[in-house]
Amino acid sequence: MTLLEVDGISVTFDGFRAINSLSLSMGEPELRAIIGPNGAGKTTFMDIVTGKTRPDSGRVVWGEDNRDLIGMSESAIARAGIGRKFQKPTVFEDQTVRENLAMALKARRDPFRVLFRRADNAGRIAELADEISLADHLMRKAGELSHGQKQWLEIGMLLAQEPRLLLVDEPAAGMTPAERGHTADLLKRLAKTRAVIVVEHDMEFVRRLDCKVTVLHEGRVLAEGSLDHVTKNRDVIDVYLGR
Template sequence: MTTETLLYLEGVSVTFDGFKALNNLNLDVGTNEMRAIIGPNGAGKTTMMDVITGKTRPDEGRVSFRDVTLTTMDETAIANIGIGRKFQKPTVFESHTVWDNLELAMKAPRSSFASLRWSLTGEQLERISKTLERINLTPAAKQLAGNLSHGQKQWLEIGMLLMQEPELLLVDEPVAGMTDAETEKTAMLLRDIAQTAAVVVVEHDMDFVRALDVRVTVLHEGSVLAEGSLDTVQNNQRVIDVYLGR
């Protein structure tokens, strides 16, 4: 099976005060591929996401999405071409219901609670309902987001990103702080999302990464140390030395 490249990074370097957070990094993610990124603290995983989303400009290198060069675009423009990003901490509107959070995410990505007064088309109602199902929050639709568990807030934020119909979703440490049951459900959710979008997920939880059952890229000191199935990289001596064996 050949998959088209959706996200492409070549020779990307980022320096902070003389320290190379990314050092000639290469990455290639296919359309509808899910890729797991692992590696020790400080390896550059979050910085890589910052570069893809336009938060940090690389000193060198090429970053493209489809045939679009991202390195000259700002964060809003990058979000608008279909790249959604989930930060580690959930950022939902706590004093609004779960349903309203999804509705806001669909209609007014960057502002305006006034838009809640607009009436929804049948197709929009359907999209919200379907997203609630996907993120396991149908029974909580009318609850205030502030009353959700930590795991449920993470799902709601993922749902809010889905309302924007991203082609690529970047997710940084989604299961940190989750219960085992929530972690399992999150793996299922991301696998479901990967049916219709590419997903890049950073995680330290190896049980979770195993449940994703996808190709793994190991970052170390800002570059790719190893790539392959989880079994392959777990048996790589250099990976054991710098990360898994510690």
């Protein structure tokens, strides 16, 4: 099913058109990589989807009820099921991995379950830590983790909010080759049960994701398809790969 549909959005900043009648759709579950040169509109696209930036025109349609996200607050969009991970990890470095995950867990509103929250949260924390390969590091302070492990912890903190769509910005940056491989495998596993959009410049990392690729240029879709397909596109070579 279609989970997210961006329909004809445009936005201009001080005379510069950052997004130019951009349209794309995202299924659930699905893994998608978005690539493109600097200034192509990748970050602005994520800003619009998450409510940080309001476009001049167009719609961002979400979920089964075809809700338009335009005009909704960032917090309301997050509660609707959209999580975003920025390039630089933002974890609580003086707190343990367990404490970071506990703080991120989605608050339960059912009064009957309040009595069981502590035990229930402990089980969920263990599941999250296992999913992000930090089960052996629960009692370590986040500040002691490697860069890649901090990235995984932040992904785990987003997963605690139970998002249906996860937006991930350049996850491979600054990682060791082993960490990049593990991160690609993690994102592929996550995309089996939810929608995941990855913005990335590392072509080897994108190749490892083995997913549909959308190429942005000047705020619109230039090409779309497998990585092999888009990298053979003459326009993509001219404006991006040839640089």
